[in-house]
Amino acid sequence: MIYLQLFWAYLKIGIFGFGGGYAMLSMIQFEIVEHYQWMTMQEFADMVALSQMTPGPVAVNIATFTGYSVGGLWGSLLASFSIVLPSVMIFLLVMRLLFKNKDNYIVKNSLSMMKPVIAGLIFVAALQMMNADNFTDLGLHGSNISVIICTLSFVGVFFLKINPIPLIIASGLVGYLVY
Amino acid sequence: MKTIIQLFLTFFNIGAFTLGGGYAMLDMVEKAVVRKRKWIEKDEFWDMITIVQMLPGVFAVNTALYTGYKIKGAGGAIAACLGAIIPSIAIILFIALFFLDYKDNPVVERIFRGIRPCVVALILSPAVKMFINAKVNWKTAFLSLATVILIYFFHVSPVYIIIATIIGSVGFAFYSQKQLNKLEK
Numbered sequence: 001m002i003y004l005q006l007f008w009a010y011l012k013i014g015i016f017g018f019g020g021g022y023a024m025l026s027m028i029q030f031e032i033v034e035h036y037q038w039m040t041m042q043e044f045a046d047m048v049a050l051s052q053m054t055p056g057p058v059a060v061n062i063a064t065f066t067g068y069s070v071g072g073l074w075g076s077l078l079a080s081f082s083i084v085l086p087s088v089m090i091f092l093l094v095m096r097l098l099f100k101n102k103d104n105y106i107v108k109n110s111l112s113m114m115k116p117v118i119a120g121l122i123f124v125a126a127l128q129m130m131n132a133d134n135f136t137d138l139g140l141h142g143s144n145i146s147v148i149i150c151t152l153s154f155v156g157v158f159f160l161k162i163n164p165i166p167l168i169i170a171s172g173l174v175g176y177l178v179y
Numbered sequence: 180m181k182t183i184i185q186l187f188l189t190f191f192n193i194g195a196f197t198l199g200g201g202y203a204m205l206d207m208v209e210k211a212v213v214r215k216r217k218w219i220e221k222d223e224f225w226d227m228i229t230i231v232q233m234l235p236g237v238f239a240v241n242t243a244l245y246t247g248y249k250i251k252g253a254g255g256a257i258a259a260c261l262g263a264i265i266p267s268i269a270i271i272l273f274i275a276l277f278f279l280d281y282k283d284n285p286v287v288e289r290i291f292r293g294i295r296p297c298v299v300a301l302i303l304s305p306a307v308k309m310f311i312n313a314k315v316n317w318k319t320a321f322l323s324l325a326t327v328i329l330i331y332f333f334h335v336s337p338v339y340i341i342i343a344t345i346i347g348s349v350g351f352a353f354y355s356q357k358q359l360n361k362l363e364k
Contacts, residue, residue: 016341018235022305027337034334045295046282050274052301056194056267057204057239064271069279076275080268084260087236091244091256105359109352110345111233113322115313117344120326121337122306126299128331134295146296153300158308164301165198168294175293176286 002071005036007082010063014086017059018111019118024059024083026125028066034128038070042133052164059083136179145178182251183258185216190243190262195270204239208246218250239263 009031017024025048033044047069051061060080067079135146149171156162189211197204205228212218227249231241240260247259281287313319322344329335 012338014236016235016338017237018341019309020238020305022302024237025302030330030337035336042295043282045298046278046291048298048302049291049294050278051271052298053198054267054270054274055196055198056264056270057237059237060240060264060267061271064268065275068272068275073272076268076272080264083237084240084264087234087240087244088260090234090236091241091248095245095248105356106349106352109355110349112351113319113344113348115309116315116319116322117326117340119306119310119313119315120323121330121340122302122309123323124327124330126303126306127327129295129299129302134299136292136295146292149293150296150300153297154303157301158304163198167297167301171293171297172290173293176290179289179292 003075003078006067006071006075006079009036010067010079010082011086013059013063014083015090017083018114019121021058022122022125023118025062026121028059028062029125029128032066032070039066040133041129041131043069045129045134049168053168145174149174182218183254186247186251186255187258187262189216190247190259191266192262194239194263195266204242208242212246212250219246223249 010028013024013027013031017027029044032038033041039047044066047062047065048058051058051065054061060083063079063083064076068076071078130150135144135150137145153167153171156167157164190208193204193207193211197207209221209224213221213224224246227245228242231245232238234241240263243259243263244256247255247257249255251258282291310323313323315323326340329340330337
């Protein structure tokens with residue numbers, strides 16, 4: 001049963017995963033944490049961090065990781081297979097059609113509303129992760145180290161365009177020293 | 180057959196050593212298939228990428244599929260695709276094996292307490308970037324806001340929201356093309 005659920009969850013994400021890795025990440029979060037409640041927001045955040053630090057596409061990494069923790073070796077293979085399968089099917093179906101019609105007005109504008117929606121989608125994923133799981137010292141002794149790490153990381157990645165990996169390592173080091 | 184093996188190895192190499200996923204990978208793919216192997220022309224490659232970006236699914240996988248197909252047909256597509264994902268799966272399985280045993284270790288727990296708020300920032304950043312990139316006006320800002328409210332407060336699945344967005348966008352594209360045709364007449 002759990003294999004069927006894994007298959008279905010990741011198949012949907014593979015089919016409707018528009019907007020790149022982070023959009024898919026939000027969809028995975030919804031399915032795995034919110035809908036099936038296979039893990040907590042905290043465990044999910046840990047897996048995102050590890051998936052960011054390892055090579056390869058983040059969505060495949062997360063699928064493999066969550067699949068493993070839900071259903072062991074077969075779960076992980078099934079999850080990564082299911083997230084890739086729609087790509088292969090769509091590829092077989094639309095390959096010719098798409099390249100022939102690439103300048104068609106409707107093809108070009110058929111995703112016009114997608115960007116603002118994806119922005120909202122990813123924003124919710126971040127919002128939902130801002131809970132007591134991930135911001136452990138929220139409100140304790142007036143010292144909000146979690147909030148400081150989050151703010152500084154945001155400044156680093158958004159404004160200073162620092163690569164996520166050194167930021168994750170630095171945050172881990174701060175956690176080790178402070179807590 | 181030789182090209183198919185080379186395709187597999189090329190994408191395997193890229194999958195095993197590129198950090199940061201999709202877009203970081205593009206440069207390496209271009210370097211390998213356009214400049215080094217000269218399998219396809221540069222313009223042809225970037226034209227293809229423009230289309231691949233519109234497709235759903237993992238961008239790196241789609242890039243591998245279409246590049247592989249252009250170069251060596253269906254066999255090339257499958258070889259490139261497998262090459263792109265096998266390193267990911269192998270590396271993550273290796274890490275998962277250890278991580279699930281060590282995650283309750285006090286030192287690991289302290290490190291991850293620091294990392295978690297950073298992950299939140301890493302996800303917040305592309306949301307803001309996408310919002311700016313979408314050149315939002317009050318109409319499109321409504322779309323973002325509606326998405327946030329529907330998922331956050333009403334727990335509507337993102338899948339349904341994406342389906343509604345596709346229907347809305349295609350409908351709007353047909354409608355505006357009709358208007359354009361009218362104007363031209």
